[in-house]
Amino acid sequence: MNIKNKKAFKCKECGRLTYPRRVRCLQCKSTEFEEVPFTDEGEILTFSQLLQLPWGIDDRFLTFGIIRFDNGIKAMGRITTPDVSVGDRVKASWENFRVMAGEDIFGWVFSPVK
Amino acid sequence: MDMELEQILRPPELPMNPYPPKVITLATGNKMVVRPIDRSEVPVLLKAIKPTIKIERDFYDVVGARLYAELLGWMKHRVRNEYCLVGQIDGVLVGAVNGRMLSKKIGISLHTLAIERGLRIGAHLFASKMEHHIEHLNQHEVWITAESPLGFRRWMIEYSLIKQEGVQHELGGAESFKLTRELYYKNKPRLVCGSRPCPPELLEHAKKEIIIADEKTITEQICGAKGAWKI
Amino acid sequence: MRDVAILGVGMTPFGRLDENDLLDLLSSASLRAMEDAGIGDTLIDAVYVANMGGGILNHQTGIASALVDNLALLPAAADLVENGPASGASAVKNGVLAVASGYYDFVLVVGGEKMRDVTGWRATDFVATLTHPYAEYIYGVSLPGMAGMFAKLYMDKYDIKPEHLAMVAMKNQENGILNPYAHIQMKISMEGMIETPDSIVNNSYVAKPLRLFDCCPVSDGAAAVILCPADRVKDFGKPLIKVAGFGQATDTHTLAERDDPTDLKAVTMACNQAYKRAGITAKDIQVAELHDAFTILEIAESEHAGLFAKGEAKKALEAGETKIKGSLPINPSGGLKARGHPVGATGVAQIVDLTWQLRGEAGPRQVENHDVGLTVNFGGFGNNVVAFVLRRES
Numbered sequence: 001m002n003i004k005n006k007k008a009f010k011c012k013e014c015g016r017l018t019y020p021r022r023v024r025c026l027q028c029k030s031t032e033f034e035e036v037p038f039t040d041e042g043e044i045l046t047f048s049q050l051l052q053l054p055w056g057i058d059d060r061f062l063t064f065g066i067i068r069f070d071n072g073i074k075a076m077g078r079i080t081t082p083d084v085s086v087g088d089r090v091k092a093s094w095e096n097f098r099v100m101a102g103e104d105i106f107g108w109v110f111s112p113v114k
Numbered sequence: 115m116d117m118e119l120e121q122i123l124r125p126p127e128l129p130m131n132p133y134p135p136k137v138i139t140l141a142t143g144n145k146m147v148v149r150p151i152d153r154s155e156v157p158v159l160l161k162a163i164k165p166t167i168k169i170e171r172d173f174y175d176v177v178g179a180r181l182y183a184e185l186l187g188w189m190k191h192r193v194r195n196e197y198c199l200v201g202q203i204d205g206v207l208v209g210a211v212n213g214r215m216l217s218k219k220i221g222i223s224l225h226t227l228a229i230e231r232g233l234r235i236g237a238h239l240f241a242s243k244m245e246h247h248i249e250h251l252n253q254h255e256v257w258i259t260a261e262s263p264l265g266f267r268r269w270m271i272e273y274s275l276i277k278q279e280g281v282q283h284e285l286g287g288a289e290s291f292k293l294t295r296e297l298y299y300k301n302k303p304r305l306v307c308g309s310r311p312c313p314p315e316l317l318e319h320a321k322k323e324i325i326i327a328d329e330k331t332i333t334e335q336i337c338g339a340k341g342a343w344k345i
Numbered sequence: 346m347r348d349v350a351i352l353g354v355g356m357t358p359f360g361r362l363d364e365n366d367l368l369d370l371l372s373s374a375s376l377r378a379m380e381d382a383g384i385g386d387t388l389i390d391a392v393y394v395a396n397m398g399g400g401i402l403n404h405q406t407g408i409a410s411a412l413v414d415n416l417a418l419l420p421a422a423a424d425l426v427e428n429g430p431a432s433g434a435s436a437v438k439n440g441v442l443a444v445a446s447g448y449y450d451f452v453l454v455v456g457g458e459k460m461r462d463v464t465g466w467r468a469t470d471f472v473a474t475l476t477h478p479y480a481e482y483i484y485g486v487s488l489p490g491m492a493g494m495f496a497k498l499y500m501d502k503y504d505i506k507p508e509h510l511a512m513v514a515m516k517n518q519e520n521g522i523l524n525p526y527a528h529i530q531m532k533i534s535m536e537g538m539i540e541t542p543d544s545i546v547n548n549s550y551v552a553k554p555l556r557l558f559d560c561c562p563v564s565d566g567a568a569a570v571i572l573c574p575a576d577r578v579k580d581f582g583k584p585l586i587k588v589a590g591f592g593q594a595t596d597t598h599t600l601a602e603r604d605d606p607t608d609l610k611a612v613t614m615a616c617n618q619a620y621k622r623a624g625i626t627a628k629d630i631q632v633a634e635l636h637d638a639f640t641i642l643e644i645a646e647s648e649h650a651g652l653f654a655k656g657e658a659k660k661a662l663e664a665g666e667t668k669i670k671g672s673l674p675i676n677p678s679g680g681l682k683a684r685g686h687p688v689g690a691t692g693v694a695q696i697v698d699l700t701w702q703l704r705g706e707a708g709p710r711q712v713e714n715h716d717v718g719l720t721v722n723f724g725g726f727g728n729n730v731v732a733f734v735l736r737r738e739s
């Protein structure tokens with residue numbers, strides 16, 4: 001699960017970025033992609049603080065958001081605090097943030113850049 | 115009654131500050147008065163609780179039966195330092211909570227019973243109970259346990275209660291949690307509602323009579339009367 | 346292609362139906378629709394069942410086969426359609442195509458869900474399984490969470506206030522009181538939901554900026570329709586309610602990949618297709634059943650369906666235009682907000698309710714103009730949307 005999740009791609013034909021991996025480019029239908037690294041920081045596009053969590057999570061609340069990395073890749077992840085606004089800059093880190101059915105789950109955790 | 119013998123049986127009580135009544139505006143716009151009752155009002159309450167003893171949904175039976183017994187024990191002076199708060203809309207009973215002082219510093223949360231569903235009455239009354247222990251009885255902590263999944267989710271997670279290893283809550287074997295003063299004040303702005311003083315006319319109306327619905331209505335309010343083959 | 350009509354409709358009450366299992370719900374709705382159609386069961390050629398969670402929630406698969414057996418409709422063809430919260434309208438669409446093609450004459454479509462076998466947070470997790478498994482689900486996001494992220498942007502963009510969302514909830518719960526099948530039958534007030542400080546508990550946040558009363562409840566229930574060729578309706582003495590058109594469109598799985606996350610493209614495309622097939626424009630719609638799983642969606646869908654220009658739905662709300670007595674009633678049934686949202690049942694229930702409206706059988710919630718109506722069934726978070734236009738003809 002972790003490996004599939006960590007990589008972002010760029011279409012070799014048209015340059016469209018995609019995350020997570022897909023088989024054909026949404027724009028030009030090409031199947032040729034190259035991996036692109038994520039940048040260290042990005043910007044919050046939207047977010048929500050969730051206070052009624054699904055089964056398996058015992059936190060009081062969690063904050064999620066969609067971030068645009070500086071190279072244009074967009075991804076969802078957890079945000080470390082609900083005290084953020086759209087447009088805020090965040091630092092991205094790939095972390096083990098959860099255990100599901102005994103398995104360590106890695107994903108994006110974003111924290112505000114002071 | 116042999117009052118001499120009775121005096122031996124009655125437990126000595128700690129002084130308890132009264133709970134100042136308050137009023138909460140619900141989602142419907144209705145005003146719910148939250149106030150303490152005294153022993154003389156227990157019989158009416160017992161009548162309203164009785165039908166819940168047969169309701170299996172959401173463990174109303176367990177909560178109902180135990181609350182019934184606790185209030186009876188309190189009325190007959192067999193439980194020490196107990197209190198009971200009720201919620202009433204236009205006089206009508208919509209819920210009740212009870213608890214007691216284990217010691218001067220430690221409070222025990224007993225039960226929370228909501229008769230109307232869907233209006234967050236249980237949440238409001240539970241919060242009022244915590245308010246009573248911490249702010250009015252001036253206790254350091256309240257011990258809480260959950261007897262239904264709903265209770266577990268609502269109280270333990272909502273208040274981020276602290277799990278107490280090796281501590282036995284007097285309701286029995288389930289895990290025991292505690293609310294400290296610090297946790298209470300941290301959560302208060304989000305969870306504790308209501309305004310004081312309760313307008314006198316509302317309070318008078320509530321005190322005049324605790325109106326309770328008949329058994330069928332109470333059961334329907336809690337269980338719903340719906341079924342795939344009905345209507 | 347043949348014209349297809351809705352011959353019979355029926356549904357169970359929605360809510361927490363502890364005494365009934367999934368098969369019970371589906372069976373009850375089916376029998377009600379068959380009875381309403383006045384159709385002998387030997388005529389039913391095929392059955393389409395809409396259900397999303399039988400496998401996960403009720404530990405039961407192969408539900409369509411179980412249903413035809415229980416209903417003694419053997420050897421009718423039977424299929425299960427799973428398309429998330431749009432399963433209902435998807436199943437109706439499949440039924441319509443089957444009749445339109447001429448392959449089958451009488452088709453039963455029934456959608457149902459039994460969600461209250463499990464606790465609310467397990468139900469939340471179940472619905473969340475429709476999000477992207479690696480890029481969304483693992484983070485613990487739920488459908489209310491997706492809707493919260495959408496609401497944040499949509500409200501900022503069109504200056505929609507929490508009061509506008511509350512107006513949707515109030516309207517729909519008021520309509521729900523008039524609907525005996527509705528899950529929630531409670532009048533709510535602006536004071537209790539927003540104005541009083543006590544609202545922090547009454548109407549607690551679920552996924553900011555969305556609060557409890559911005560969400561639909563989690564429900565059990567089922568709804569069914571009987572479809573047949575339009576020219577056969579007169580044999581049964583029923584009013585002619587034609588499927589004038591339908592449309593369906595899809596969008597990216599993840600919210601993050603949409604160029605403009607406030608643009609519910611699939612809603613616009615599905616509705617436009619449906620209008621085109623029906624030979625109408627959005628202006629001809631007189632009543633609509635929209636997928637208000639969250640109050641913000643009623644506003645956004647009404648704009649994406651072209652019923653109002655972008656940013657204008659809030660004015661219609663303020664003016665009461667979308668109430669039952671308004672100029673363009675939306676969700677006179679109470680919508681998902683009040684009728685409830687047993688996911689597989691919803692798309693069918695919307696069509697059942699609209700049929701009652703078009704027939705003039707909606708009782709106290711009957712709208713005044715009822716010749717042409719729209720339904721929008723919104724699957725995933727807008728990644729699979731099915732719209733129907735129904736028309737009353739003589």
Ligand SMILES: CC(C)(COP(=O)(O)OP(=O)(O)OC[C@H]1O[C@@H](n2cnc3c(N)ncnc32)[C@H](O)[C@@H]1OP(=O)(O)O)[C@@H](O)C(=O)NCCC(=O)NCCS
Nearest residue numbers: 052231232361430465472488489529557560561562563638
């Ligand atoms: C909002 C939500 C979290 C509230 O859950 P909850 O607080 O656990 O609610 P409870 O189960 O304790 O409900 C108690 C009562 O409150 C009322 N109630 C619950 N949710 C309600 C809502 N959203 N609106 C109005 N009343 C509601 C009902 O009367 C219910 O009684 P019931 O048990 O007879 O149905 C839950 O309804 C929810 O998750 N809704 C969204 C569902 C969803 O995402 N569906 C898929 C969308 S595509």
Ligand SMILES: [Zn+2]
Nearest residue numbers: 011014025028
């Ligand atoms: Zn490309």
